[in-house]
Amino acid sequence: MILASNLNKQIFIEREKTLIGYFLAGYPSIETFLELMRMCDSANIDILEIGIPSSTPYADGKIIRNAHKLMVDKDIDILKLLKKIRKRTNKPIWIMAYYDEFIKNKEYKKYVSENVVDAFVIPDMEFEERVAFRKNMEAYGIDVLGFTDPSMTSKEMCLCFEEFCIVYQQLYSGITGE
Numbered sequence: 001m002i003l004a005s006n007l008n009k010q011i012f013i014e015r016e017k018t019l020i021g022y023f024l025a026g027y028p029s030i031e032t033f034l035e036l037m038r039m040c041d042s043a044n045i046d047i048l049e050i051g052i053p054s055s056t057p058y059a060d061g062k063i064i065r066n067a068h069k070l071m072v073d074k075d076i077d078i079l080k081l082l083k084k085i086r087k088r089t090n091k092p093i094w095i096m097a098y099y100d101e102f103i104k105n106k107e108y109k110k111y112v113s114e115n116v117v118d119a120f121v122i123p124d125m126e127f128e129e130r131v132a133f134r135k136n137m138e139a140y141g142i143d144v145l146g147f148t149d150p151s152m153t154s155k156e157m158c159l160c161f162e163e164f165c166i167v168y169q170q171l172y173s174g175i176t177g178e
Helices: 006-014 030-042 062-074 078-088 099-104 108-113 127-138 154-163
Strands: 020-024 047-051 093-096 119-121 146-148 167-169
Touching: 020 030, 020 062, 030 078, 047 078, 078 093, 078 108, 127 154, 146 154
Parallel strands: 020 047, 047 093, 093 119, 146 167
Antiparallel strands: none
């Protein structure tokens, strides 16, 4: 299996180690967010992981949940922000979102059609559906991350590593940031 995104391929070929920066889209303000993205271009951050604000960020701790609430209430145009970032950077852009609010309702399709994403990070997607989604996204040059966690058997983890080039390995089960 090979990576679908050319930008992801380039990063993983050129670097022995990668640094991924996570940012919630538009947080704390659109201006500050865009300035942070500009600063990342000259910093040692290799990949920009952009979180899509969620009304139910159940896997996140209090601080990140509060940031999500603030951004959902602002109702910003995330696609417009990502288009600006894509024009300014040659770094891969990964989108982190929750299944119900992004995949199930087909919201992801507009990001695919606008060519603003190199990978999808969807922590709450079932394995079989994630595999099918990865296969579908390959045609668009977009990678989909696999996920493992401590509750999985060795067999389940091995299957994940066989199916996905990039795997998010959770070191513990529970809410992030707590």
